[in-house]
Amino acid sequence: MNSVLGLLSGKRKRSAQSRAVFLRRNGPIIMVYVFILLLVFIGITQSERFFTERNLTNVARQSAFLGIVALGQMLVILTAGIDLSVGSLVKVSILVSAIVMNGESANVLPAIIATLGLGVLVGLIHGFLINELRIAPFIVTLASLVILRGIGLTISSSPVGKASREVMMFYVQKIGPIPIIAWMFFLLIVLTILLLRFTVFGKYLYAVGGNIEVARLSGVPVKAVRYGVYVLCSLTAAVTGLLWLSRMGVGDPAIGDGIELQTITAVIIGGTSLFGGRASVLGTLGGVLLLGITANLLVMLGVNQFIQGLIQGVIIVAAVALYKQEGE
Amino acid sequence: MGESSTGKSDLADAHRAGAGMVGSGRTELARALFGADALTGGSIKLVGKGSAAWGSPAQAIDAGLVPAPEDRKAHGLFTSLSVRINVTIPILSTLTRFGVLKRSAEDKVVRGAQERLSIVMSSADQETQFLSGGNQQKVVPAKWLSTNPAVIILDEPTRGVDVGAKFEIYKLMRQLNDRGIAIVMISSELPEVIGMSDRIMVMNDGRIAGELTREEAGEARIIEFATMGASEAGRP
Numbered sequence: 001m002n003s004v005l006g007l008l009s010g011k012r013k014r015s016a017q018s019r020a021v022f023l024r025r026n027g028p029i030i031m032v033y034v035f036i037l038l039l040v041f042i043g044i045t046q047s048e049r050f051f052t053e054r055n056l057t058n059v060a061r062q063s064a065f066l067g068i069v070a071l072g073q074m075l076v077i078l079t080a081g082i083d084l085s086v087g088s089l090v091k092v093s094i095l096v097s098a099i100v101m102n103g104e105s106a107n108v109l110p111a112i113i114a115t116l117g118l119g120v121l122v123g124l125i126h127g128f129l130i131n132e133l134r135i136a137p138f139i140v141t142l143a144s145l146v147i148l149r150g151i152g153l154t155i156s157s158s159p160v161g162k163a164s165r166e167v168m169m170f171y172v173q174k175i176g177p178i179p180i181i182a183w184m185f186f187l188l189i190v191l192t193i194l195l196l197r198f199t200v201f202g203k204y205l206y207a208v209g210g211n212i213e214v215a216r217l218s219g220v221p222v223k224a225v226r227y228g229v230y231v232l233c234s235l236t237a238a239v240t241g242l243l244w245l246s247r248m249g250v251g252d253p254a255i256g257d258g259i260e261l262q263t264i265t266a267v268i269i270g271g272t273s274l275f276g277g278r279a280s281v282l283g284t285l286g287g288v289l290l291l292g293i294t295a296n297l298l299v300m301l302g303v304n305q306f307i308q309g310l311i312q313g314v315i316i317v318a319a320v321a322l323y324k325q326e327g328e
Numbered sequence: 329m330g331e332s333s334t335g336k337s338d339l340a341d342a343h344r345a346g347a348g349m350v351g352s353g354r355t356e357l358a359r360a361l362f363g364a365d366a367l368t369g370g371s372i373k374l375v376g377k378g379s380a381a382w383g384s385p386a387q388a389i390d391a392g393l394v395p396a397p398e399d400r401k402a403h404g405l406f407t408s409l410s411v412r413i414n415v416t417i418p419i420l421s422t423l424t425r426f427g428v429l430k431r432s433a434e435d436k437v438v439r440g441a442q443e444r445l446s447i448v449m450s451s452a453d454q455e456t457q458f459l460s461g462g463n464q465q466k467v468v469p470a471k472w473l474s475t476n477p478a479v480i481i482l483d484e485p486t487r488g489v490d491v492g493a494k495f496e497i498y499k500l501m502r503q504l505n506d507r508g509i510a511i512v513m514i515s516s517e518l519p520e521v522i523g524m525s526d527r528i529m530v531m532n533d534g535r536i537a538g539e540l541t542r543e544e545a546g547e548a549r550i551i552e553f554a555t556m557g558a559s560e561a562g563r564p
Contacts, residue, residue: 198429200420207417210406217364217395217404218417218471219386277408 028322029271032286039293047300055296057179061171063292064185065240065247066262067285071192072236073263074284075229078196079209080276081130081137083230084260086237088148089122091256093241095152098161098251105164112242119238122148123231130230131223145260152253161251171246181243188236193281205229209276265312266291269319290315353534354514358481361512362395363388374478389418392478396468396485404468407457411449414456414467415441418475441470445500462493469500480504483514498524518547530554 043050069086076083093115101111122144129140173180196202204225207215216222237259244255268274269290270283294315298308359365361372363382372382374391382388385395396404406414415438416423423433438452445466449459456467472480482501486494501511501524515521521528528540530553538553 199427200424200429203413203417203420203429206409206413207406210409210413214404214406215417217362217385219384219389220417221384221386277406 028319029280029283029286031322032269032271032283032290032319036286036289036293039290039297043293043297043300047297050297050300053177055300057174057177059292059296060182061179061247062296063288064179064181065243066259066266066292067185067288068188068243069233069236069240069259070263070266070284070288071188071281072233073260074267074270074272074279074281075192075205076137076233077209077264077267077272077274078205078276078279079226079229080212080274081226081229082141082264082274083126083233084138084141085122085126085144085148086233086263087256087259087261088145088152089119089234089237089256090241090244090259091152091253092148092155093118093238094244094248094255095155095160095251095253097242097245098163099155101161101164101167101245103162103164105166108164108167115238115242116235119234119236120231122237123234124227126230126234127223127227131226149257152256156251156253159248159250159252163245163249167242167246168249171243181246189281189285196279196281201225201228206277206279209278211277262291265316268316268323271323287319354531355483356534357531358395358483358512358514361388362393362481364395389475389477392476393481394418394472394475394477394479395481396472396483405456405464407464408455410453411447411456411459411467412438412452415470415474418471437474441474444473445470462489462496465489465493465497469504473504477509479510479512481512481514484516485513486515486517486520518550521545521550522547532556 040051049055069090073083073086096118097111097115100114101107126137126140126144129135130137170180175183196205204215204220207218207220208222208225212222215225240259241256245251248255266287267284269287270280270285272279272283291312294311295308298311303311356365360367363385366383374393382391388394406417412434416434419437420429423430423437435452441447442449442452447459447463447466447470449463456464459467469480485497485501489497498520501513504511513521513524522542522545525545526542528542528545528550529536530538530540530550532554537556538549540549540553
């Protein structure tokens with residue numbers, strides 16, 4: 001008798017529910033893209049330099065720099081974790097790669113291996129502290145932020161090392177009208193979508209973020225998943241350190257600061273829940289583009305640097321408020 | 329805790345219930361059986377599998393032993409995730425080809441579960457939190473049936489559900505039993521313990537205080553075992 005009542009009222013309620021779910025999942029992401037179009041419109045009408053190939057190429061490159069780490073950050077946040085150390089790891093990565101490379105073509109491969117190895121090592125240490133010593137990811141990676149920054153500034157407080165000629169050329173190379181670095185970002189976006197949709201590891205990320213105890217009781221190898229995701233995230237930071245070397249040409253210790261907050265911002269704007277279990281790759285891309293275009297536009301329009309920070313803060317609060325509304 | 333008495337006899341075709349009061353160690357025993365917590369002593373034997381000492385739920389699942397925990401929100405379901413992932417998660421690694429998940433294989437598992445348990449949902453991608461309470465309750469067994477288990481541990485399967493849903497759960501337990509799946513039910517509701525069980529073990533203070541067959545069982549005897557020694561030990 002209960003089920004009859006349920007059936008009678010169920011039909012209408014369900015369609016309303018699924019629409020609500022669709023809106024909650026996609027509404028804010030659609031709004032992010034609408035907002036991006038609005039910014040582009042403002043850019044085109046208010047600045048002559050905005051809609052030029054040169055500037056758009058720059059925006060694409062800068063978005064790729066932020067976006068690659070943001071993808072790693074998104075995977076960690078999907079498991080209800082967080083990685084505050086990515087900015088410092090980018091810093092150490094550019095220094096290590098520049099020093100090992102030292103301007104020699106023969107040293108490119110050793111530099112890449114050393115830098116990626118560093119990324120794996122940092123990720124494993126995070127995984128160990130979070131899994132085995134049960135320290136909260138926030139604390140572990142906050143400590144790591146401070147330690148890695150300290151290591152970076154100990155290595156050198158002024159630019160050191162040198163990129164080889166090919167590595168510097170990599171930054172300006174294009175395939176078609178699009179910089180190769182932007183293609184790399186695009187490829188990683190596609191790979192991340194495939195990872196989340198079609199692999200067991202991807203589903204395990206949702207499970208761990210959805211409810212870690214249920215995941216464990218369901219036979220999910222929770223520890224291995226967390227080791228894996230922190231290694232992946234650190235690897236994205238190491239790769240970005242290498243890309244920064246190709247851009248700067250030297251190991252500049254000023255690089256990397258603040259990347260952790262920018263990536264977290266982009267991920268949140270993109271609709272990924274800080275509580276885990278929910279993530280959107282296209283949303284994260286939207287968040288990255290929104291931040292990138294905003295920053296670019298503010299420079300183009302000659303807005304004061306400090307006001308730029310203020311505006312980014314307003315964007316975060318607005319985005320979170322939006323998701324909260326849609327979620328209720 | 330986790331004494332050998334929990335698994336030495338033939339479990340197949342047996343409903344066995346662990347009665348006893350809340351706090352008597354029932355849930356702890358179940359968690360240890362399932363590998364969720366470490367054993368402090370004794371061993372676990374599963375008929376046909378020899379002696380098994382599993383250190384994780386994943387190994388217990390492989391051996392054919394699955395849990396349906398007491399608190400479905402906290403331990404049984406990913407409420408914010410789809411029905412699809414909830415039902416397939418324990419067997420995901422078997423649904424792949426060259427490391428890639430086969431959507432058709434997933435759909436087959438979900439459809440099978442949906443039909444067997446008549447789960448009402450709008451699609452496999454619906455989040456379980458938007459199912460009705462009764463349908464949410466069905467997703468937990470749906471998930472475990474997908475693993476083709478030998479033994480299911482049900483911890484308070486009827487707590488907090490209405491009379492109609494209770495009846496559904498009892499019916500499901502009978503069906504599972506008919507298919508040769510042994511059930512270990514943990515409950516403090518004596519009528520269901522007596523009505524559903526072939527063998528009853530009463531727990532008291534972390535130990536099995538007594539074992540009764542269906543014929544011997546009665547409320548008075550169960551309560552006697554469950555409270556035995558309580559007064560002289562002077563526990564709170």
